[in-house]
Amino acid sequence: MKKSSYDTALERELHDSLSHINLRKCHQCGHCTGVCPSARYGGIRPREIMERASKGTMDLRLEQDIWKCLMCNSCSERCQVGADPAHVITLLRNAAAIRGNRPPHFEEEMKLFVKTGMSFPRTGLTKKLRSEFSLPELEVDEKVMEELKILLSLSRLGRF
Amino acid sequence: MPSYFLYAGCLISSRLPFLEASSRFVLDRMGIDYLSFPRATCCVEPIGLRSLGYDAWLMFVGRMLSIASTERRDVISLCNGCFLSFKEAIHHLERKDVRERINRNLAQIGLEYRGGVEVKHIAEVLKDQGESAINALVKRPLKELRLACHPGCHLVRPSKLLRVESYFSPMLLGKFAEWIGAQVVYNELWPRCCGGGLAGIEDRISEAILRENTELFKASGANCILTPCPFCFLQFDLRQKQGIPVLFLPEMIALAFGASAEQIGLRYHRTKLDF
Ligand code: SF4
Ligand code: SF4
Numbered sequence: 001m002k003k004s005s006y007d008t009a010l011e012r013e014l015h016d017s018l019s020h021i022n023l024r025k026c027h028q029c030g031h032c033t034g035v036c037p038s039a040r041y042g043g044i045r046p047r048e049i050m051e052r053a054s055k056g057t058m059d060l061r062l063e064q065d066i067w068k069c070l071m072c073n074s075c076s077e078r079c080q081v082g083a084d085p086a087h088v089i090t091l092l093r094n095a096a097a098i099r100g101n102r103p104p105h106f107e108e109e110m111k112l113f114v115k116t117g118m119s120f121p122r123t124g125l126t127k128k129l130r131s132e133f134s135l136p137e138l139e140v141d142e143k144v145m146e147e148l149k150i151l152l153s154l155s156r157l158g159r160f
Numbered sequence: 161m162p163s164y165f166l167y168a169g170c171l172i173s174s175r176l177p178f179l180e181a182s183s184r185f186v187l188d189r190m191g192i193d194y195l196s197f198p199r200a201t202c203c204v205e206p207i208g209l210r211s212l213g214y215d216a217w218l219m220f221v222g223r224m225l226s227i228a229s230t231e232r233r234d235v236i237s238l239c240n241g242c243f244l245s246f247k248e249a250i251h252h253l254e255r256k257d258v259r260e261r262i263n264r265n266l267a268q269i270g271l272e273y274r275g276g277v278e279v280k281h282i283a284e285v286l287k288d289q290g291e292s293a294i295n296a297l298v299k300r301p302l303k304e305l306r307l308a309c310h311p312g313c314h315l316v317r318p319s320k321l322l323r324v325e326s327y328f329s330p331m332l333l334g335k336f337a338e339w340i341g342a343q344v345v346y347n348e349l350w351p352r353c354c355g356g357g358l359a360g361i362e363d364r365i366s367e368a369i370l371r372e373n374t375e376l377f378k379a380s381g382a383n384c385i386l387t388p389c390p391f392c393f394l395q396f397d398l399r400q401k402q403g404i405p406v407l408f409l410p411e412m413i414a415l416a417f418g419a420s421a422e423q424i425g426l427r428y429h430r431t432k433l434d435f
Binding site: 037041043067068074102103109113118126129132138141143148151158 | 170171173174175177178180181184196199201202204205206207208209210211212213214215216219220223265268269313314316317318319327350352353355356357358360361362364365368369372424425428
């Protein structure tokens with residue numbers, strides 16, 4: 001896909017956030033990995049992610065460990081210097097997504113959002129339960145869909 | 161007292177509407193002024209979707225915040241994930257350059273975010289009501305409950321932004337339990353992740369984290385898990401092997417306020433409670 005000026009702006013923002021705000025603060029103490037539930041079972045290790053990201057030795061097109069994070073924010077809560085590894089991981093995931101590295105599960109969710117504005121499908125059961133409990137109906141109205149389309153055209157999500 | 165928009169998010173409104181029913185029951189009983197959030201979309205949830213569309217996240221939350229600010233209403237969130245999404249977006253939108261950029265996008269759909277909207281988790285709304293207000297509405301103290309309290313990550317972290325609960329040894333769920341006559345047998349010191357964020361993605365890790373939680377709950381003698389998060393609710397109710405029933409915070413309060421099990425759809429729980 002051809003790069004628009006927007007893509008460049010997003011890449012620059014990701015790059016700036018990664019190189020200036022967070023990575024330089026990290027002094028590799030490893031406290032984040034110590035509280036990471038995923039690391040306990042062989043998943044992501046946030047200290048190691050911070051190290052590879054700051055050295056620039058991460059191939060974002062192939063990187064898999066960043067997708068093993070639960071976004072529980074334990075690492076960032078524990079980090080004493082405000083390096084905010086969970087935020088770094090979010091930005092790395094975005095940068096990876098731009099390069100075509102996207103887990104199928106999230107890709108499906110994204111397609112649903114683009115189509116309906118929602119991340120969970122509204123099914124027959126949704127309708128049945130909502131009426132059983134006298135909850136207001138959830139119609140995807142045309143005005144919302146129109147606004148959705150416009151905002152998506154200004155963002156990456158609609159154009160992957 | 162502030163007036164609110166009730167934001168139920170995708171998971172509750174689509175898949176777990178009975179959790180919305182108990183939440184509305186509680187808000188109604190407490191006489192809180194709220195309307196359904198108009199023209200709502202997903203909050204661009206912070207685990208998956210935001211990982212692909214960081215820019216879209218700020219636009220879509222900004223869009224909803226600007227709707228709320230135009231209508232001069234604060235927002236009640238029923239979900240830890242939506243709560244985090246809104247709170248972090250508000251924080252980022254405080255930066256002038258970020259707000260200007262997002263407002264340039266929002267101008268395309270005739271909206272502008274000017275700030276001034278507060279977003280509260282329903283646990284926070286209940287907390288603001290306080291002990292005596294809640295106590296006065298209890299019709300049926302739930303003495304039979306021996307609870308394991310599970311706040312969920314995004315009620316407590318990042319603590320600098322969320323400010324509902326202490327990030328270490330939180331007590332809020334325990335207080336609610338006490339106010340409605342239930343007993344707490346287990347409190348998490350460092351609030352634990354339920355593993356739900358990797359369900360369907362890295363199932364082995366997700367299940368191991370889940371098991372670690374529920375084994376501790378089981379050993380404590382708990383007969384029920386209490387959580388204010390619909391994602392944790394689903395993870396425990398659907399995938400747990402130890403068979404401990406789970407209550408969503410508003411469900412527990414609704415039952416104590418006299419709601420019947422039918423009225424709030426307890427039969428739609430996979431792991432049945434004895435009510
Ligand atoms: S991110 Fe923070 S906690 Fe983790 S290694 Fe770096 S300084 Fe230590
Ligand atoms: S946010 Fe991700 S990296 Fe950080 S502790 Fe949680 S699972 Fe580990």
